Amino acid sequence: MKITGLTRRVDSLGRIVIPKELRRMLHIKEGSPLEIYMDADETIVLKKYSQVGSLKNISQAVSYTHLTLPTKA
Numbered sequence: 001m002k003i004t005g006l007t008r009r010v011d012s013l014g015r016i017v018i019p020k021e022l023r024r025m026l027h028i029k030e031g032s033p034l035e036i037y038m039d040a041d042e043t044i045v046l047k048k049y050s051q052v053g054s055l056k057n058i059s060q061a062v063s064y065t066h067l068t069l070p071t072k073a
Helices: 020-025 051-068
Strands: 034-038 044-048
16 A cells, blocks of 8 residues: 555534545546445445446355355255
8 A cells, every 4th residue: 555644524414525636636527436445454435436347256155155065965
């Protein structure tokens, strides 16, 4: 992870402003969907949302489910 040294405050509505330079570097435009989740070490992660990536994750989960189903005796 690249450390940028930027600090932002959360406003009264719970919003955080992503700095313009960061938005420009990551090609985040107004209205761009972002995925928000918490890592195992309780780090909050913002990730550009991709429907294709989500579909891939779903298909992998389904594949794993099919691989672990018990067989009929």
